[in-house]
Amino acid sequence: MKSDVVMDTVMDVVIIGAGMAGLTAAKQLQHRGKKVAVVEKSRGTGGRLSSKRLPLPDDQSLTFDLGCPSFSSETPQFKAQLDKWLADELIVPCANQPEYYVGRERNSSITRHIAKDLNIHFSTRVCRLEKERELWQVYTESPTGEQLFCTAEHIVIATPPQQTYDLLPKGNSLCPLIEHIKMEPQWVLLLAVRSSTELKIDSAQHPNIKSISPEHVKRGAKPDDSVQYYQVQAGEEWSQETINWERTRVESYLLSEFEALCEQKIDIIVSHLHRWLYSLPSNTPIDNKENYLTCSEKIHLSGDYLATNQSRHGLECAYLSGISVAKQI
The missing domain is CATH 3.50.50.60 (FAD/NAD(P)-binding domain)
Incomplete structure (x- = not known):
């Protein structure tokens, strides 16, 4: 060579x-x-701390946190670092979970x-x-x-x-x-929906969805009150079992399960599926x-x-x- x-x-x-x-x-x-x-x-x-910008039909865009939705500290060392980032206005407390933090604009701004x-x-x-x-x-x-x-x-x-x-x-x-x-794979679905009322979603008992993060509320005010956007993290076992599925099949399943958890028909504005090959540590x-x-x-x-x-x-x-x-x- x-x-x-x-x-x-x-x-x-x-x-x-x-x-x-x-x-x-x-x-x-x-x-x-x-x-x-x-x-x-x-x-x-x-x-x-990766982030993803998705274009909307009206020439605007939404920014999603593609990795961890928010973060906190359990050790004095990392707590001191969070306090410094907070003083530098690099991060802000989550509006819906003040014990957690997010990047002021997006999480990728931290790295x-x-x-x-x-x-x-x-x-x-x-x-x-x-x-x-x-x-x-x-x-x-x-x-x-x-x-x-x-x-x-x-x-x-x-x-x-x-x-x-x-x-x-x-x-x-x-x-x-x-x-x-090993670091196990994980599917993550980002989606924006149009709704005049706040969707009530509880994924705690879902066998294949690990978490659903309401991205539109964690930084406080948002430009359009009729738009809500979410990060849906699939569970470890299901992600491993489906990692070689066609992307359209994975996205269709996660969207249908999200809609079922909402218990109502949802108006999807935009969605994006991401596959993390190395996400969750095991062994x-x-x-x-x-x-x-x-x-x-x-x-x-x-x-x-x-x-x-x-x-x-x-x-x-x-x-x-x-x-x-x-x-x-």
């Missing part, structure tokens, strides 16, 4: 993944004077704020890591095969465990530690108390799946893992 040098420089740390864990680690390391590069295969930041002033390369997929002397060679995909992106002393992989496992060099000591850790390590994993070869793993014993909330888990992994580099 042809190999062209993209960034002819030596970094202290290369971080793969621009979700909460990777960005938090990058910010901490940069504050300490480390030379850091973040590489992200998608076009922007996000992870659990964009963290990413500000970081050295981030979007739409860049790392395909191989190779050790040469004391430095890691980081190769990325290119139209001609692969290219040398840069070299680095430390590598932090902040991606779902399945993707992390595929990136680890063969025989690396971290491979058996994460081999059986997580029960004896990992450090929030991260590391090896003598200076590869470090970070992510919410490594901090699940510390918190029930995925965003907080990712944040704690990013803080912890940065401290030991």
Whole structure:
């Protein structure tokens, strides 16, 4: 394969993944004077704080939170971070659940704020890591095969465990530690409906729907009182069973179940179905108390799946893992 040098420089740390864990680690390391590069295969930041803008028929649009609808804290460390974001007017309490928080405009604005002033390369997929002397060679995909992106002393992989496992060099000591850790898939349906009265929906007992979040009320006032919009998260088992279904079949089912829960005919303005391939952690390590994993070869793993014993909330888990992994580099 042809190999062209993209960034002819030596970094202290290369971080793969621009979700909460990777960005938090990058910010901490940069504050300490480390030379850091973040590489992200998608076009922007996000992870659990991704947002989606949907166009409406009247040339307007609605913005939905595509990942976690809201978040809170269980640890003093993350509570302090939320208080700082609150003081900076980056987040606001949920209007309908004041003990929870959301991004002031949208949740993805939080990761964009963290990413500000970081050295981030979007739409860049790392395909191989190779050790040469004391430095890691980081190769990325290119139209001609692969290219040398840069070299680095430390590598932090902040991606779902399945993707992390595929990136680890063969025989690396971290491979058996994460081999059986999985992030399960999940379907998420976003929809806007027209209704003059507030829909009363209770999904608590539904076998295949995990939650329904009324997006139109959590930030308070909205521009059009006749429009309501929701995020519908499918359950873990059902998402796993149907992950290879045609998208139209999945969307049709979730829409019909939503309508059944409303107990009335609904006027759908717009809908969008999203498939998270790696959403919900399962088979997580029960004896990992450090929030991260590391090896003598200076590869470090970070992510919410490594901090699940510390918190029930995925965003907080990712944040704690990013803080912890940065401290030991």
